[in-house]
Amino acid sequence: MDARSVEANTEDVLVELIRRHDVFDVLADEPLEKPELAAALEVSPATAHRILTSFREKNWIERTAQGYALTPFGKALGRATATYRSTVAETHRLAPLYDVVTAAASSEPIDFAWFDDATVTTVEPHDPYRPLNRFIELLEATSSIRGIDTTSVSPTYVEDVYDRIADGLPVELVYDQAVVERLATEYTDLATDAFDRDNFTLWVREEVPFGLALFDDRVGIGGYDDETGLLEVFVDTDNEDAYAWGEQLFELYREDADRLV
Structure with a gap:
């Protein structure tokens, strides 16, 4: 993958992190099954499925006996995203x-x-x-x-x-x-x-x-x-x-x- 592709991929990841920050918030407390996640996010089952698929492909979540849970990598990204959003909000204030x-x-x-x-x-x-x-x-x-x-x-x-x-x-x-x-x-x-x-x-x-x-x-x-x-x-x-x-x-x-x- 060349430098431009890496940069473009990073930009896509950043956009998804911000767009789906609430997924990290919801899963930070406990693992959830797909219907529970859809209800917590107030999205359709189809949207919840797309989110889970994307997150699993990026190793942000994993399937456990209790449901879908954040991986250590996913938890770190969730914290980083929360910090970024807080910093932007404070700067705007x-x-x-x-x-x-x-x-x-x-x-x-x-x-x-x-x-x-x-x-x-x-x-x-x-x-x-x-x-x-x-x-x-x-x-x-x-x-x-x-x-x-x-x-x-x-x-x-x-x-x-x-x-x-x-x-x-x-x-x-x-x-x-x-x-x-x-x-x-x-x-x-x-x-x-x-x-x-x-x-x-x-x-x-x-x-x-x-x-x-x-x-x-x-x-x-x-x-x-x-x-x-x-x-x-x-x-x-x-x-x-x-x-x-x-x-x-x-x-x-x-x-x-x-x-x-």
Whole structure:
């Protein structure tokens, strides 16, 4: 068999592994007879027969006294397939994070594996404020916050952050110049009062890549809708490496910013 044939055969095997992953799941528990397998998979007897024939030809299953069972090779392939599907599902779940971070140039490299167990909050048709509510939930529970932001000037965000500043929460922020100008114009009273408080420190710079929030033990990344300015995704985790990355990024932007208050 030449190299092309081997490659084509491997591709066919991969397709079948993914397509028939449920067969491995079903047979992982116990051997089954053909009718039992057909019922478990909710397929016709003819389809079950084709599956068993294909699996036996590849040495994925064997006939035993109790029914059809996975071979050691079949069990290994089943585990590998489950791992692959899980990895793809997790990568897809973190797609909003990839979109946000890779769209912005940063000298601090990120390992997306740090966010494997992250909470990913996105907007939904019936609830466009889900990401913002997640941020506020974490804001209410933290004893301090540091961050950078590029867009957040929605009334809910401004008022909640102000309330925490008024409560004495230590707050250190690096804002985009345009955001500071809008805050001073649209929320003059709140901004003036916040700027006069000792627990609030604000730096300003021309450009900020995305939203970053450092709570007590969680780091969050926020991405905004370019047209509406709404927070459309917020990803947060308590991973220590991710938190350290967030601190380095915050310090990087703070060092390159001008202190306002």
